[in-house]
Amino acid sequence: MIQPTSGTITPGRSGATQRRQVRTLPLLLPAVILLLLWSILPLLQTILYSFQHYNLMEPPSAYNGGLNYTYLFTDSSTWTAIWNSVVLVAGTLVASIVFGTIIALLLNNDFPGRNIARLMAIAPFFVMSPVAALIWKNLLLDPVSGLAGWLMTLVGFKPIAWFSVYPMVSIVIIYSWRWIPFATLILLTALQSLDTDQLEAARMDGAKGLARLRYIVLPHLGRPISIVVMLESIFMLSAFAVIYTTTNGGPGHATTTLTYMIFIRALNDFSIGSASAAGVFAIVLANILAFFLIRAVSRTLQA
Template sequence: MATQSSRAAARLMVAPSVIVLFIWMIVPLALTVFYAFRIYRLLSPERNGWAGLRNFSWFLNAPEFWIAITNTLLLVGGVLVITIVLGILIALLIDQPVWGQGPLRILVISPFFVMPPVAASIWENLFMHPQNGLFAAVSMGLGYKPILFMESYPMSSVIFIVSWEWLPFATLILLTALQSLSSEQLEAAEMDGAPAISRFRYIVLPHLTRAITVVILIQTIFLLGIFGEIFTTTQGGPGSASTTLPYM
């Protein structure tokens, strides 16, 4: 049983880590608030000064503001739906005892280690390029005109690229939760005559609820700050068709 002295010793040992973590979090937050009220030009420091509420006024009155909010919500919602649905399907697939399961898992998680600007450049130049891309070659081979992904479907293209980047994360979280499910429950349900869809709906899916919640929370935090993929591909265009709040 913990005594008062042992609790004090535990707090003392934990204190350095807590202090470092607090500083690591509070300093960027304080600087963000500070620069939000200032005019800051990196290349023209002599023009820096106090802005007051002018930055917020410009931001809220900008014609792209509501478009950026809509695009941000579309980006977050679209990526969450794609990664969760495909993540569950892929997790169910690679959880099966098949040959080559180890290399298959490595292949599935490999996109997560690619830097966002690099991943965006790969998709834009190797796959979605209107002249030299793989999709253009397939379209022209079938007798169709190549699709101008970045011009005609900019937001959908960004959502697709970001989903490809975050799908491994969702798959890993969901696979870990899936492997913690007792096989005896599924076997008992199967022996009782429950079809595969019912076993998934009433046993597997409720078991994955917490994992899905974790995926939603963590991905939402990072998706609200997506910048590199948009800057590398559409640069917020055409016009403001793919402009999000971080890109404004």
């Protein structure tokens, strides 16, 4: 008598799986419904407000067609805010990837106190954004009492009022200081999985350090770098706390991003309709960016 092998498919197994899924579906429905209500209803309400003349300081709102969107796209401050958002995201990404890669490569070596150095390198990521903003504004970049001003005075230069002269550079520096540790952590973890035998073989074949970095290490870091780009881009699109704590979007509109512009229109101008239109536009932009980033990451992971 022939005994069935372990790889034989038992009849009815797929039917049992389907019945199990049917039994668990009612248990999942409450969570799914709650998630939909939590996300869909506010979105629908925002879209509804974006087509209304809704100002908290005026009589009840009324439908005004697409005037909020017309005002949004004809206002020069909107394009300034979009450009500032692009500069903030791009600047933070470049600094995070470049310095995160360098620090990860350094921390991947053996040296006394390596564990303490790794802890100190990652620690800024756990500092809350308002706290980081206050540290940089009052202790580091202040032209009178800050460390940067004192160092410039020592070498004979005049201290710079960073948040007035170079406001966007200052914001990028603060966010980079917070996000470089995140990139370092991801890239350092990826370096731990790098095949050391491959590096040793390249070294024995005469490959120099830069050649090993270019042809072995950096290609190995391609996937984690794409993950860093995706996650940081999504989080940086909602950057708010540092700008609010340091510059309030100024001077003028120099540091007003799309997120901060929505805040100004909603809570300073009390124009809920205009802020809702800007919010819908921001959601569309974020989803387009997320779509292309996810496709790029998935393509990288499948390579």
